[in-house]
Amino acid sequence: MANPSSNKTAVPEAKGALDKFKYEVASELGVPLSDGYNGDLTSRQNGSVGGYMVKKMIEQQEKQMAGK
DSSP states (O other), X not given: OOXXXXXXXXXXXXXXXXXXXXHHHHHHHTOOOOSSOOTTSOHHHXXXXXXXXXXXXHHHHHHHHTTX
């Protein structure tokens, strides 16, 4: 039986903004992320983009919760 992907956007309307954010973060980190196939990138490169995205989202949420 096929296992459904858990990598789904919770708010589908945010997909475009998340994609834009992903490319901005990749650019900041110097990761040559392109639209389409990125199988030539290392796991470390791809993981650094995702990890940094999470870090920045948490920082933004903490600021928002602190009322700043």
